[in-house]
Amino acid sequence: MxxxxxxxxxxxxxxxxxxxxxxxxxxxxxxxxxxxxxxxxxxxxxxxxxxxxxxxxxxxxxxxxxxxxxxxxxxxxxxxxxxxxLGGEETRFQWSPAPPTVVLMCGLQGSGKTTTCAKLALWLQRQGKRPMLAACDLQRPAAVHQLEVLGEQVGVPVFAEPSSDPPSVARHALERCRHLMLDVLVVDTAGRLTIDEPLMAELGAVSSATKPSEVLLVLDSTTGQEAVNVANAFHERLALTGAIFTKLDGDTRGGAVLSVRQATGVPVRFIGIGEQVEALDIFYPDRMAERILGFGDILGIIEKAEQVIEKDQAEALQGKLRSGGFDFDDMLSQIGMMRKMGPLKNVMKMIPGLAQAIPEEAMGAIDDRKVDRLEAIMLSMTRKERANPDILNGSRRKRIAAGSGTSVEEVNNLVKQLYEMRKTMKQVGKMQRRMKKFGKRR
Ligand SMILES: Nc1nc2c(ncn2[C@@H]2O[C@H](COP(=O)(O)OP(=O)(O)OP(=O)(O)O)[C@@H](O)[C@H]2O)c(=O)[nH]1
Ligand SMILES: [Mg+2]
Known part of the structure; x- marks a missing residue:
C-alpha cells in the first residue's frame, strides 16, 4: 500500500x-x-x-x-x-443516543460494500457491540445470499426477507434489531456501475427510513482519481459521514486516499487491506502519514499483537523493536506471533524501515512458505547461536544449512537480514526520539 x-x-x-x-x-x-x-x-x-x-x-x-x-x-x-x-485526528464512530445505531453502507458496484459490511460487523463485535446485518441489495438475488454467508462466517445475524423494496426491508430490519435489543444495524445496499438517479433515490429512501448515524461510502482504491469524483457525487446527495477505501492491499498508487478528504471534506474512516473478514483497519491519519514517510507503524503492530498475545509480551516486543537489540529467538517468536496477526507481508510493511530496506521484488516475494524456510533455519541453530548471532562462523552456517535443508546462501541472507533490521530499527528509533523533541501528536 x-x-x-x-x-x-x-x-x-x-x-x-x-x-x-x-x-x-x-x-x-x-x-x-x-x-x-x-x-x-x-x-x-x-x-x-x-x-x-x-x-x-x-x-x-x-x-x-x-x-x-x-x-x-x-x-x-x-x-x-x-x-x-489525511484528516488530522481520526474520526470516532458515531453512536446513536437511542440504539440501535444505523450504519448505511453505499458505493458503486464491486467496490466492496458487502464484504466491508461483514468486516465492519466483525470489528463492531470486537468492540463489544452486538451488530446485525440488513440485506437491502435487492438488485440481484445472489447479493442476499452472499451477505448471509458472510454473516455466518463472522457470527452476526443477517436480516433478509423476500421483497423488492429496500426501504421497507431496512425498516423491518431496524424493528427486528430493536426487538432483539441489538446495538448496531449495518445496512448493505445495491451498487450500480455509475452514479445514477435511481441509485441515489433508492439510497435516499433507505436513509429516510432508518435515519443512519453513519453513512459510509465504500470506495475501490484501485479506481484512482475517479474515487474522488464518486465521493463528491455521493456526498452531495447523502451527507456522508466517512469513506472506506478497499483493496489497499493490491497494487494501488493510493493517491485517492490522500486526496479525498481535502477534495471532498469526507474523512477516511477505515481501510480494507484484503479479502478476509479480518482485513479492516481503522484509518489513523498520523500513523498513515508516518507510514508513508517510512517510519513504520509501531503502534499498529503493537495493537495487532495485543489482539493475539498477552500484554507483557507485547510490551517486551515493543522494547525490542525500539531498541533494535533483538536476536533470532525474538525473530522466531515474532514470526509465530505475526502468523497469528495475519498475512506476513502486511505485518512486515508496518515495521519501521523494513519496507524500504527490502527491495520491492523481494517484498512481493515474501510469502508464508518462504518464511517456513527461515523458520527452519532458525530452528536448526543451537540456543546459543540464536541468542548470539555473532558466533555464526562459516562451519556453523554450513551445519545449519544442512540441518534445515536450505543453502548456506540462505543462512547468510537471514543473518544479514537480522543485522540490517537491527540497524534500521535503531535509526528509526533515534529519529522518532528526535521527532518527539519537536513536539509529538500522539
Ligand atoms: N483484495 C481485496 N479485495 C477486496 C477487498 N474488499 C473487497 N474485495 C473484493 O472485491 C470484490 C467485490 O466485493 P463485494 O463486497 O462483493 O462488492 P460490492 O460492492 O458488494 O459489489 P456489488 O454488490 O456487486 O455492488 C470481492 O471479490 C471481494 O472479495 C479488499 O480490501 N481487498
Ligand atoms: Mg454487494
Whole structure:
C-alpha cells in the first residue's frame, strides 16, 4: 500500500540527511521532488499544489536554510502537513443516543460494500457491540445470499426477507434489531456501475427510513482519481459521514486516499487491506502519514499483537523493536506471533524501515512458505547461536544449512537480514526520539 510513494520520499529524505546544512536550493529541489512523488502516486493535482504551498510557507517560517537539523525540521513539516491532509485526528464512530445505531453502507458496484459490511460487523463485535446485518441489495438475488454467508462466517445475524423494496426491508430490519435489543444495524445496499438517479433515490429512501448515524461510502482504491469524483457525487446527495477505501492491499498508487478528504471534506474512516473478514483497519491519519514517510507503524503492530498475545509480551516486543537489540529467538517468536496477526507481508510493511530496506521484488516475494524456510533455519541453530548471532562462523552456517535443508546462501541472507533490521530499527528509533523533541501528536 502506497509503497512506491514511501520509497520515493524515503530516497529524497535520505539524500537530504546526507547533506547536513541545507541551502535554499536544496530545499526547493527537495520540495519539487516531494511534489513529483505525490503526483506520481496519483494524488489530485490541486491537492498536491495546495499541500506543497503549505509546506513551503512553513519551511520559510521556520528559517531552516543553513540551520543544523534542517532535514529533521523539513521531514517534520511534511509529516504534520500530511497528517493534516489525511484528516488530522481520526474520526470516532458515531453512536446513536437511542440504539440501535444505523450504519448505511453505499458505493458503486464491486467496490466492496458487502464484504466491508461483514468486516465492519466483525470489528463492531470486537468492540463489544452486538451488530446485525440488513440485506437491502435487492438488485440481484445472489447479493442476499452472499451477505448471509458472510454473516455466518463472522457470527452476526443477517436480516433478509423476500421483497423488492429496500426501504421497507431496512425498516423491518431496524424493528427486528430493536426487538432483539441489538446495538448496531449495518445496512448493505445495491451498487450500480455509475452514479445514477435511481441509485441515489433508492439510497435516499433507505436513509429516510432508518435515519443512519453513519453513512459510509465504500470506495475501490484501485479506481484512482475517479474515487474522488464518486465521493463528491455521493456526498452531495447523502451527507456522508466517512469513506472506506478497499483493496489497499493490491497494487494501488493510493493517491485517492490522500486526496479525498481535502477534495471532498469526507474523512477516511477505515481501510480494507484484503479479502478476509479480518482485513479492516481503522484509518489513523498520523500513523498513515508516518507510514508513508517510512517510519513504520509501531503502534499498529503493537495493537495487532495485543489482539493475539498477552500484554507483557507485547510490551517486551515493543522494547525490542525500539531498541533494535533483538536476536533470532525474538525473530522466531515474532514470526509465530505475526502468523497469528495475519498475512506476513502486511505485518512486515508496518515495521519501521523494513519496507524500504527490502527491495520491492523481494517484498512481493515474501510469502508464508518462504518464511517456513527461515523458520527452519532458525530452528536448526543451537540456543546459543540464536541468542548470539555473532558466533555464526562459516562451519556453523554450513551445519545449519544442512540441518534445515536450505543453502548456506540462505543462512547468510537471514543473518544479514537480522543485522540490517537491527540497524534500521535503531535509526528509526533515534529519529522518532528526535521527532518527539519537536513536539509529538500522539
Ligand atoms: N483484495 C481485496 N479485495 C477486496 C477487498 N474488499 C473487497 N474485495 C473484493 O472485491 C470484490 C467485490 O466485493 P463485494 O463486497 O462483493 O462488492 P460490492 O460492492 O458488494 O459489489 P456489488 O454488490 O456487486 O455492488 C470481492 O471479490 C471481494 O472479495 C479488499 O480490501 N481487498
Ligand atoms: Mg454487494
Amino acid at each position: 502506497l509503497d512506491s510513494l514511501t520509497r520515493r520520499l524515503g530516497g529524497v529524505f535520505a539524500r537530504l540527511r546526507r547533506k547536513g546544512r541545507l541551502s535554499e536550493d536544496d530545499v526547493a529541489e527537495m520540495l519539487r521532488e516531494v511534489r513529483v512523488a505525490l503526483l506520481e502516486a496519483d494524488v489530485n493535482f490541486q491537492v498536491a499544489k495546495e499541500f506543497m504551498a503549505k509546506v513551503k510557507e512553513k519551511a520559510v517560517g521556520e528559517e531552516l536554510y543553513g540551520s543544523l537539523n534542517a532535514d529533521q525540521t523539513l521531514i517534520r513539516i511534511v509529516r504534520d502537513e500530511l497528517t493534516e491532509l
